[in-house]
Amino acid sequence: MLGAALGMFVLGSGQGAQGQALPKTDSGIDIQKVTPEGKLPGKAVPYYIRNGEGERYLVGGLVADLVARGEDTQDLFETAVLTGGRDANLPLHTHARTHEALLVLDGEVELWLGKEHHLLIRGDFASIPEGTPHALKMRSHRTQLISWSTGKEMSPFYMALGQPYAGHVQPPEVNPELSGELLKKAEASADVRFERKAPGRSTPQRVSNGKLPDKKIPYVLASGEGERLVAGEQLFSFLGDQQTTGGRFLIVMTEGPAGEMIPAHFHEKHTETFFCLDGSMNMRVNGEQLTLAPGDFVHAPARTIHAYQLKSHYTRMVGLLTPGLFEPFFRTLGDPYAGYVYPQTPPPFRFDRVLSKLNELDLKLVGAPPTK
Amino acid sequence: MLGAALGMFVLGSGQGAQGQALPKTDSGIDIQKVTPEGKLPGKAVPYYIRNGEGERYLVGGLVADLVARGEDTQDLFETAVLTGGRDANLPLHTHARTHEALLVLDGEVELWLGKEHHLLIRGDFASIPEGTPHALKMRSHRTQLISWSTGKEMSPFYMALGQPYAGHVQPPEVNPELSGELLKKAEASADVRFERKAPGRSTPQRVSNGKLPDKKIPYVLASGEGERLVAGEQLFSFLGDQQTTGGRFLIVMTEGPAGEMIPAHFHEKHTETFFCLDGSMNMRVNGEQLTLAPGDFVHAPARTIHAYQLKSHYTRMVGLLTPGLFEPFFRTLGDPYAGYVYPQTPPPFRFDRVLSKLNELDLKLVGAPPTK
Numbered sequence: 226m227l228g229a230a231l232g233m234f235v236l237g238s239g240q241g242a243q244g245q246a247l248p249k250t251d252s253g254i255d256i257q258k259v260t261p262e263g264k265l266p267g268k269a270v271p272y273y274i275r276n277g278e279g280e281r282y283l284v285g286g287l288v289a290d291l292v293a294r295g296e297d298t299q300d301l302f303e304t305a306v307l308t309g310g311r312d313a314n315l316p317l318h319t320h321a322r323t324h325e326a327l328l329v330l331d332g333e334v335e336l337w338l339g340k341e342h343h344l345l346i347r348g349d350f351a352s353i354p355e356g357t358p359h360a361l362k363m364r365s366h367r368t369q370l371i372s373w374s375t376g377k378e379m380s381p382f383y384m385a386l387g388q389p390y391a392g393h394v395q396p397p398e399v400n401p402e403l404s405g406e407l408l409k410k411a412e413a414s415a416d417v418r419f420e421r422k423a424p425g426r427s428t429p430q431r432v433s434n435g436k437l438p439d440k441k442i443p444y445v446l447a448s449g450e451g452e453r454l455v456a457g458e459q460l461f462s463f464l465g466d467q468q469t470t471g472g473r474f475l476i477v478m479t480e481g482p483a484g485e486m487i488p489a490h491f492h493e494k495h496t497e498t499f500f501c502l503d504g505s506m507n508m509r510v511n512g513e514q515l516t517l518a519p520g521d522f523v524h525a526p527a528r529t530i531h532a533y534q535l536k537s538h539y540t541r542m543v544g545l546l547t548p549g550l551f552e553p554f555f556r557t558l559g560d561p562y563a564g565y566v567y568p569q570t571p572p573p574f575r576f577d578r579v580l581s582k583l584n585e586l587d588l589k590l591v592g593a594p595p596t597k
Numbered sequence: 598m599l600g601a602a603l604g605m606f607v608l609g610s611g612q613g614a615q616g617q618a619l620p621k622t623d624s625g626i627d628i629q630k631v632t633p634e635g636k637l638p639g640k641a642v643p644y645y646i647r648n649g650e651g652e653r654y655l656v657g658g659l660v661a662d663l664v665a666r667g668e669d670t671q672d673l674f675e676t677a678v679l680t681g682g683r684d685a686n687l688p689l690h691t692h693a694r695t696h697e698a699l700l701v702l703d704g705e706v707e708l709w710l711g712k713e714h715h716l717l718i719r720g721d722f723a724s725i726p727e728g729t730p731h732a733l734k735m736r737s738h739r740t741q742l743i744s745w746s747t748g749k750e751m752s753p754f755y756m757a758l759g760q761p762y763a764g765h766v767q768p769p770e771v772n773p774e775l776s777g778e779l780l781k782k783a784e785a786s787a788d789v790r791f792e793r794k795a796p797g798r799s800t801p802q803r804v805s806n807g808k809l810p811d812k813k814i815p816y817v818l819a820s821g822e823g824e825r826l827v828a829g830e831q832l833f834s835f836l837g838d839q840q841t842t843g844g845r846f847l848i849v850m851t852e853g854p855a856g857e858m859i860p861a862h863f864h865e866k867h868t869e870t871f872f873c874l875d876g877s878m879n880m881r882v883n884g885e886q887l888t889l890a891p892g893d894f895v896h897a898p899a900r901t902i903h904a905y906q907l908k909s910h911y912t913r914m915v916g917l918l919t920p921g922l923f924e925p926f927f928r929t930l931g932d933p934y935a936g937y938v939y940p941q942t943p944p945p946f947r948f949d950r951v952l953s954k955l956n957e958l959d960l961k962l963v964g965a966p967p968t969k
């Protein structure tokens with residue numbers, strides 16, 4: 226039974242209790258125990274990583290902080306946080322099988338995407354389907370972005386191009402160049418083919434697009450844009466949906482004021498991740514109570530009981546959900562929203578609509594549903 | 598005696614102990630007691646404000662969150678955090694007596710400064726001496742900046758232009774226009790004269806400047822730039838110094854890895870503030886132990902015993918110090934540094950150089966000095 230194999234995994238210390246007996250869900254699934262350690266779990270269990278504490282490689286001029294590798298997600302997806310200085314870059318390359326998505330966390334990033342050349346800042350997003358040539362160059366002294374990717378062939382990309390690294394920021398005098406030998410090594414072990422030519426010399430255009438396309442093509446979105454839905458006091462934005470990912474994943478941004486813990490629940494068929502961007506939030510992840518600050522990450526695979534609570538006056542988080550089958554949940558709970566900031570006068574919270582469709586949604590509530 | 602009048606002031610709850618007996622310093626100054634309340638203190642005492650919890654006004658399309666008013670600082674300075682959406686703006690205006698400085702926290706900001714027209718993003722800085730016409734316009738759906746100003750005539754600017762506001766973000770459908778009547782009202786109560794003409798229609802230029810000027814003139818600095826010094830594992834950057842402010846204040850950015858608490862100390866002649874930008878930090882402020890997350894603010898007037906500790910793998914904070922007489926401390930402790938990120942191999946921490954000049958610096962240590 227899958228549930229019995231799951232274990233709650235906490236990186237770092239002081240954030241969770243150890244080895245406590247944990248409840249079973251209503252459906253009788255065995256729930257996880259805590260296994261505090263200092264490294265990624267190596268199996269697809271729920272886990273929590275504080276900002277900067279993933280497995281790190283120095284890749285040219287940037288630090289790739291792997292917070293989820295294929296072996297931690299049953300090969301469903303991978304996630305890395307890339308931090309570097311001016312001129313750190315990844316040369317022009319294409320993934321044959323991997324769909325990648327990027328969100329800028331700090332600084333300015335130049336992104337060559339297909340035939341376009343963009344300039345992204347904090348909050349700007351890019352979707353890079355398999356087969357799309359792309360390159361990126363960091364332009365600020367502190368530049369940071371998060372990269373999500375499908376499958377298991379991106380971690381080997383960073384491992385081949387880089388070397389294990391204990392630091393959390395790049396060395397001050399790092400050389401951003403990646404040798405031809407390293408590129409070959411990456412091609413041998415990861416889903417990548419380097420173009421071995423410089424990207425175009427055009428002037429990058431600041432991202433201004435606000436709409437998701439209706440099919441799987443490369444695109445960018447300006448910060449705050451995407452398809453927006455309001456559900457009570459929270460604003461959900463699809464940065465990637467089933468149409469743009471071929472159903473493989475969703476990228477959902479959530480923002481709101483301090484509020485209550487949402488109802489604890491689990492999913493049978495999809496995995497979720499949580500990455501805090503602003504403010505602070507609490508999470509329940511099986512038997513654990515966690516606090517997330519900006520840069521903290523939680524992996525909640527299928528059958529993990531979880532819930533979150535926004536704690537600050539402005540909290541923003543972004544999640545990958547994979548596969549993308551949970552999209553109808555957001556459309557059922559939320560209403561299309563023209564605003565770009567959470568509402569000051571929230572509309573009624575229509576969880577009743579979710580309850581009436583519960584058998585169509587990949588959602589199992591743990592405990593009583595909310596009454597308001 | 599000034600010291601006896603000081604009181605430790607904490608906004609919000611759960612962050613500090615109440616009314617405990619507190620020690621005297623070596624010099625016999627009476628130290629502060631805690632006065633938890635839900636509003637700004639109204640007198641120049643040490644206090645702590647969590648992200649978003651200052652006194653708030655809705656000013657056109659933006660929320661001005663006053664975290665220090667003249668009455669809270671003995672008229673030394675004021676500080677506001679401005680949050681708004683696309684098109685929120687402050688029309689072209691000039692302060693006759695107030696020197697203002699800005700740091701962008703999120704989004705894109707268009708800044709007309711004298712004859713120049715800049716585009717700023719997170720981490721970019723502007724110094725606006727008295728007498729400089731300037732205007733700003735927010736360009737992102739979520740745009741945020743911090744404004745420091747000398748004296749006591751900026752809070753009345755926001756109070757006159759705006760209205761008290763309970764929210765923490767602007768309403769979704771706010772009108773960013775400020776009526777002529779409101780501009781007149783602000784001119785009557787604050788240090789401001791509006792130009793009543795639109796700023797130039799030039800294309801704003803992305804900030805790239807890296808050098809402080811050697812005199813008090815308007816200037817901008819790109820994120821990470823400024824005059825950089827390294828002291829052990831921490832990187833200090835002057836964004837404003839005595840030359841550029843006529844000695845009125847310093848703006849100092851500090852970044853580093855997780856480390857020890859610095860030696861507790863106080864100053865006789867200058868006030869410091871702490872604003873956390875990234876990561877997390879601990880502070881001792883008189884008898885209080887505080888934790889600062891991004892957006893949290895601490896006011897430590899002269900004679901406040903304080904110390905800080907960077908807690909995350911990458912923590913960055915920015916402070917106003919006023920007047921600017923503490924500049925020699927940083928030059929004594931630190932060495933000029935060409936890098937833009939804290940060092941992976943820190944140079945020796947030369948606190949011995951500070952100790953040898955202690956009688957020239959506005960620094961009183963509390964307890965033993967550090968031994969390394």
